[in-house]
Amino acid sequence: MxxxxxxxxxxxxxxxxxxxxxxxxxxxxxxxxxxxxxxxxxxxxxxxxxxxxxxxxxxxxxxxxxxxxxxxxxxxxxxxxxxxxxxxxxxxxxxxxxxxxxxGPPTGAIEAMGSKSAAKRIMEDAGVPLVPGYHGEDQSPELLRQAADDMGYPVLLKATAGGGGKGMRQVWSAKEFDEALAAAKREASSSFGDDRMLVEKYLTKPRHVEIQVFCDTHGNAVYLAERDCSVQRRHQKVIEEAPAPGMTEDLRRQMGEAAVQAARAIDYAGAGTVEFLLDEDGSFYFMEMNTRLQVEHPVTEMITGQDLVEWQLVVAAGGELPLAQDEVSIDGHAFEARIYAEDPDNDFLPATGTLTFLQPPAESENVRVDTGVLQGDEVSVFYDPMIAKLIVWDESRERALRRLARALRDYRIRGVTTNVDFLYNLATTSAFRKAELDTGFIEKHRAEIFHESEQDLNHSVALAGLYLVLARQQAAQASRAASVDPHSPWNFSNAWRLNEAHVHPFSLQILGREVEVSVEQTGRGDAVRYRIHCGEHCVTARGELEGSELTADIDGHRIRVPVAEHDGVYTLYTADSAVQFSETAVDLGEADAGPGEGALSAPMNGTIVELLVSAGASVSKGDTLLVMEAMKMEHSIRAPADGAVEEFYYAPGDLVEGGAELLSFAVAES
The missing domain is CATH 3.40.50.20 (Rossmann fold)
Known part of the structure; x- marks a missing residue:
């Protein structure tokens, strides 16, 4: 060693x-x-x-x-x-x-899999099933477009040297092809120094299932079960799990043997991952082989009881694999949720900032947090915005999923926008509980994940209003207890008014909306009730607040809701949602006016990549004006309306700060 x-x-x-x-x-x-x-x-x-x-x-x-x-x-x-x-x-x-x-693997294996098109040819020769597509050397845009037209849309453009969703675009129609190809080639060139592309038929309801393989230099090779990585945004994985739901022993063996066959075809050594698309009918197709340890390897470790990094060190030092194939066993179920600094409400735009408060859930045999940051660290524009990986294990998928939800509920991060609440909402959807998985899961269930319905808003507003009233009363009781005059009217918070109803008004920012809420208090003592009004919607409620747990009865429906608070931002955790809200400060008209609707400003710190139109050019609403890159991702700035670009304030290669105005735009007269 x-x-x-x-x-x-x-x-x-x-x-x-x-x-x-x-x-x-x-x-x-x-x-x-x-x-x-x-x-x-x-x-x-x-x-x-x-x-x-x-x-x-x-x-x-x-x-x-x-x-x-x-x-x-x-x-x-x-x-x-x-x-x-x-x-x-x-x-x-x-x-x-x-x-x-x-x-890691030998140079030859990396080179063989480094080009997706070359890898496809090797796998085809090895008898590994492939998705239909074009993997040739001729990279003329006309030929690539023709290949897409011939196989029919939708298609998937993929960088031949790619990985991690970089240099990848879905194309749904011929009219989108040219812009998608140009964007994918730019991103591939920036990320890998290689803009060559392949075109594949895009399966509309596939699952993304990958097999962990390991080989040594003594001719031994094994597969260590599979991981389901279907839940993705922008072709990057969000929540992974092992084993894959619904996987039969026969299908696991078929996919595992195909993965080992793929590894042997390139004389592999070390840890590798063979990624497949699994169709509804049980057929599977080779996508690519990652010649490294994967981000999601911990779920495999949790169900096999093996340390895959230790295996890497053993193999690299010339040793044999610790287990033979018939000695590999799996136990229980594991999930991994990737905790990112990003804004799910803004198309998962990466976020930067300082981790002013960081409190992960308590670790145990069932809960593991892999992280490289501490409270006070900065999430910068230079690297991937991952904060941590939250991994949980339990005896069954159902129990592991409940444990994941609890751990996400207990994760506390402030200072940067994160995806923690999004992950909680995703993990608690009925479709995810039922393992109705495919790579389009997030878009398909967007309304439920983001709680966009009016019913969701009304329920969340009622809980928020009730919590704020009870919190005020709790604070007033503490103030009275510490006061020299506990009977002073200034120490009460029951909204008392002479000859008027006792009403608590609130202006809330919740679920992406600003709403006015009034909470009318009636009765006294144990008979106190609240009528909560939001627009035309009204409910009757009562409740208790013990520490950070709200017990609420809304129109006869009684639930317990943990509530987290930090710097004036509250999060309600019900069984199927995590909802943030805050009180909106009263606008006294003193704040400077912000940028108007459609302001063309940088969404975050980054670098200008390309200007796609000239100053003075007339454009249509939705046309891409410029492309900037931040945190290894491209972001397109598009025309907010029909009009003309008057002036660009930056040139390709310039660094810009988030919020900086990028160009001057004149809206066309109607």
């Missing part, structure tokens, strides 16, 4: 590798950029070496600096994690040239 290894990555995967290495008595070396000088993985490692500026292309992607750090510290091997250099064949080759072990 190695005495010292270097981790050529950052964040939670670097911390994860360091923990396993420490348990095995292996010394660790971290590398870090200017942005990560105080990062958790740097603090955890035995040594750390600075390798460059914050942008990854000036630090983590510079293989020569990583290798120099390994040689400087005497590290015998380099663990690449995932992303960055993990699937870079040139880096793998450079490690070998410098007598450093690359903890």
């Amino acid at each position: 190695f005495e010292k290894i270097l981790i050529a990555n950052r964040g939670e995967i670097a911390c994860r590798v360091i923990r396993t290495a420490r348990r095995l008595g292996i010394l660790t070396v971290a590398v870090y950029s200017d942005a990560d000088a105080d990062a958790l993985h740097v603090a955890m490692a035995d040594e750390a070496v600075h390798i460059g500026a914050a942008p990854s292309r000036e630090s983590y992607l510079l293989g020569e600096r990583v290798i120099a750090a390994a040689k400087q510290t005497g590290a015998q091997a380099i663990h690449p994690g995932y992303g960055f250099l993990s699937e870079n064949a040139d880096f793998c080759r450079a490690c070998a040239d410098n007598d450093i072990v690359f903890i």
Whole structure:
């Protein structure tokens, strides 16, 4: 086994590798950029070496600096994690040239799977089933468009060197093809330095099921069950689970053997993931093979009881796989939810900021949190906005899902917008409970996940109004108890008015809307009731507030609702929703006017990639005006109406701050 290894990555995967290495008595070396000088993985490692500026292309992607750090510290091997250099064949080759072990597959395997089109040809020769598509070398836009036309829409454009949803676009009609192709090629070039594309038939209701494979250098190969990764946004996974719901032993064996066959076809060694599309009829098709450890590997660890990072280290050191295929067993069910700094209400736009408050759920044998950040850390524009991975396990899917919901409810993050409440809402939908999964799950169930119905709004408003009234009364009781004059009318909060009804008015921001709520209090003592009005909707309620738990009776329906509060933002957690709300400050007319509707400003810090029209050009509503990149993703700025671009304020390559006006736009006269 190695005495010292270097981790050529950052964040939670670097911390994860360091923990396993420490348990095995292996010394660790971290590398870090200017942005990560105080990062958790740097603090955890035995040594750390600075390798460059914050942008990854000036630090983590510079293989020569990583290798120099390994040689400087005497590290015998380099663990690449995932992303960055993990699937870079040139880096793998450079490690070998410098007598450093690359903890991953051999160079040939990375090269074979590095091009999606070449990988398809290899898999076809190996007898692995493929989705119909064009995987050829001719990359002329006309030929790619013709291939799409011939196979019929919808189609999927995919970067041949891609991964993580980068350089990928769904195309639903011929008129969308050219713009989608241009955007996919730009993103692929930016992310991988390679803009070659393949075109595949897009299956409308597939599941995304992947098989974890492991091979050693002694001819042994196994599969460690499967993961269902169907729930995705922008082709990136949101919640993963293992084993896949409804998977039969026969289908698991068929897919597992096909995955091992794929690995053997490229003389694989180490951890790999073979990704398949599973259709409704049980047929499955090879998508790609990721020649690295996957982000979602913890769910496989939870159901198999194996440490896959330890397996990587054993195989890289020349050892044999710890288990044979007939010794691999699975137990229970596991979920992983990816906690991101992003805004689900704004098309999952990545968010930046400082983690002013960070309190994950308590860890146990059933709950695990893999993270690379601490309270006070900054989520910057330079790297992927993942904050943590929340992993849960239990004896059955139903029990594990309940445990996931509880853990999400207990996750507290402030300072940046996150997807925690979105994940809670998704995990508690009836369709997800029933495992009615496919890759279009989020769009298909959007109304339920985002609680967009009027009924959802009315119910949430009633709970919010009741909570605020009871919280006021609770605060008033505490004030009376501490007051020298507890009977002073200033210490009461029952909305008393002479000859008037006792009414508490509230202006709330809730479920993306601003609503006016009035809570009328009637009765006294145990007979107190509240009539809660929102527009024409009215309910009768009563309730109790004990600490942070609201017990509410709304028109005879009694429920218990945990409530979290931080900096004036409240979250109600019912059995099927997490709803944030806040009281709207009274507008005294003193605030500066903000940008008007359709203001063309940067959604976040980023870089201008391309201007797609010229200054002075006339455009139609919805036309793309410019493209900017932030946190490894492209964002298109579109015309808010028919009109003309008067002036661009930035040029390609310029850095811009979130909220900055990007251009001057004149709306056409009607």
